[in-house]
Amino acid sequence: MADANIRIPEEAKDRLAAIAAAEGLSLRAYLARLAETLLTPAERAERAEQARTALHSWTGYAPTDSEHRDLDAELDRRLAESWER
Numbered sequence: 001m002a003d004a005n006i007r008i009p010e011e012a013k014d015r016l017a018a019i020a021a022a023e024g025l026s027l028r029a030y031l032a033r034l035a036e037t038l039l040t041p042a043e044r045a046e047r048a049e050q051a052r053t054a055l056h057s058w059t060g061y062a063p064t065d066s067e068h069r070d071l072d073a074e075l076d077r078r079l080a081e082s083w084e085r
Contacts, residue, residue, distance in 0.1 A: 003028075 013027070020030030039047065056062045063071065 016030065017027045020027045023030065025033070052062075
């Protein structure tokens, strides 16, 4: 596997290196593991669609686009409220 150079602020590199060290990993190994665990936007969309399909087949629930927006707004509101505490 070829290595790549990534330019980030020194503070970010130091923080990531400290997190990696605390887990007994090099920064390189930590970033490789992190990259394997995160989903791309396309992968997240695919998983969301699979979840909607499963929910619909299991419960018959099929929210409209408007309901999706309302539910997203409610979730955003609750998350913002939880961060304020």
